[in-house]
Amino acid sequence: MSDWRIPLSDLDFGPEELSAVQRVITSKWLSMGPEVLAFEKEFADMQQARHAITVANATAGLHLAFLALGLRPGDEVIQPALNFVASANMTAATGATPVFADITSLEEPTLDPTHVAQLITPRTKAVVAMHYGGNQCRMAELLQLCCEHNLPLVEDACHAVGAEARDTPGKKAGSLGDIGAFSFFANKNLATGEGGMVVTDRDDLANRVRQLRSHGMTTLTWDRHKGHASTYDVTANGYNYRLDELHAALGRAQLAKLPGNNASRRRLLTRYHENLQDLKSWIMPFADRIAESSGHLMPLLAPTPEARSTAAQALRHAGIQTSLHYPCIPDFTAFVSGQAADVPLSREFSRRVLTLPLFPTLAEAAVDEVCSVIRASAPASG
Numbered sequence: 001m002s003d004w005r006i007p008l009s010d011l012d013f014g015p016e017e018l019s020a021v022q023r024v025i026t027s028k029w030l031s032m033g034p035e036v037l038a039f040e041k042e043f044a045d046m047q048q049a050r051h052a053i054t055v056a057n058a059t060a061g062l063h064l065a066f067l068a069l070g071l072r073p074g075d076e077v078i079q080p081a082l083n084f085v086a087s088a089n090m091t092a093a094t095g096a097t098p099v100f101a102d103i104t105s106l107e108e109p110t111l112d113p114t115h116v117a118q119l120i121t122p123r124t125k126a127v128v129a130m131h132y133g134g135n136q137c138r139m140a141e142l143l144q145l146c147c148e149h150n151l152p153l154v155e156d157a158c159h160a161v162g163a164e165a166r167d168t169p170g171k172k173a174g175s176l177g178d179i180g181a182f183s184f185f186a187n188k189n190l191a192t193g194e195g196g197m198v199v200t201d202r203d204d205l206a207n208r209v210r211q212l213r214s215h216g217m218t219t220l221t222w223d224r225h226k227g228h229a230s231t232y233d234v235t236a237n238g239y240n241y242r243l244d245e246l247h248a249a250l251g252r253a254q255l256a257k258l259p260g261n262n263a264s265r266r267r268l269l270t271r272y273h274e275n276l277q278d279l280k281s282w283i284m285p286f287a288d289r290i291a292e293s294s295g296h297l298m299p300l301l302a303p304t305p306e307a308r309s310t311a312a313q314a315l316r317h318a319g320i321q322t323s324l325h326y327p328c329i330p331d332f333t334a335f336v337s338g339q340a341a342d343v344p345l346s347r348e349f350s351r352r353v354l355t356l357p358l359f360p361t362l363a364e365a366a367v368d369e370v371c372s373v374i375r376a377s378a379p380a381s382g
């Protein structure tokens with residue numbers, strides 16, 4: 001529900017989600033149990049990953065991934081300056097220091113492997129890649145680089161649920177590095193409200209994530225309920241980062257719809273691109289890669305920050321919601337005292353990007369309308 005005539009995102013919820021929630025309510029088992037286990041199994045199958053581990057949200061998942069990798073104070077984690085703040089915050093939560101790398105170009109706003117290579121020091125303990133808008137990073141180059149320096153590669157795959165891997169047929173984004181995290185926040189491609197998933201092929205990391213997810217306890221309430229265990233030990237100082245049955249049931253319903261919904265997103269992205277391609281001084285990132293994207297976002301770069309605010313204002317007056325993915329992290333108050341970040345392209349991108357409405361049930365006529373408002377606001381030079 002929103003007051004916007006055309007909101008930035010909207011849920012595709014219907015009878016499937018309703019009956020999923022009803023199934024849990026009827027069962028009267030709310031905390032981690034059979035729905036969670038089934039969701040993890042179904043997600044692992046889709047990812048072709050050895051392990052898929054539900055978490056309360058992707059931020060918790062990134063925290064557990066960093067802890068499982070053994071990050072400590074004094075360690076450095078190279079990561080994108082152009083990202084949601086969760087990865088940088090969770091790096092700080094372990095006591096480690098985020099080191100910000102730039103994007104490859106305004107057309108390809110994902111981690112630049114060349115800049116990452118320049119930032120590696122003896123203190124570097126991990127690299128984080130984020131698949132902006134559901135478009136895969138230069139994973140082959142990043143994996144090669146990480147392999148040469150014996151560094152784990154973490155994928156912030158929050159935008160990329162369901163996206164095919166570029167260079168590895170059959171694999172999915174999020175399952176190419178050592179460990180990956182997905183978000184099921186309300187505006188993501190697979191939405192449960194709050195929720196997330198950690199995926200990995202490494203048994204050592206999976207065991208550590210499972211242990212820390214639930215207080216470092218050796219058994220779950222569900223196991224004790226089923227009579228599989230009566231007591232437990234605590235083998236680490238863990239957290240409560242579990243997902244519950246209601247969210248897992250919603251996730252399973254949404255997972256079944258994911259391929260169709262991502263296809264709808266790609267169809268609408270194509271329509272945006274067709275509509276706007278003659279605006280020559282505007283940039284549409286990843287323009288030639290829609291077929292392999294999860295279609296999470298429709299970012300558009302205005303020729304100048306002024307043209308962006310003129311367009312955003314015109315859209316707002318027309319009842320059309322926009323956003324900005326993302327402000328540059330090293331410029332946030334909580335991060336400015338850190339190492340000065342040399343990320344000119346990320347800063348330029350942040351000043352010019354405008355995120356347009358995109359969700360599976362968006363009408364094509366609405367896309368056309370958004371485009372004509374932008375066109376009318378654009379300087380005559382186009």
Ligand SMILES: *Cc1c(COP(=O)(O)O)cnc(C)c1O
Nearest residue numbers: 057058059084086158183184185
């Ligand atoms: C949404 C998002 C997160 C955080 O996910 P939560 O589930 O809300 O914790 C992290 N990184 C990126 C890129 C995201 O889009």
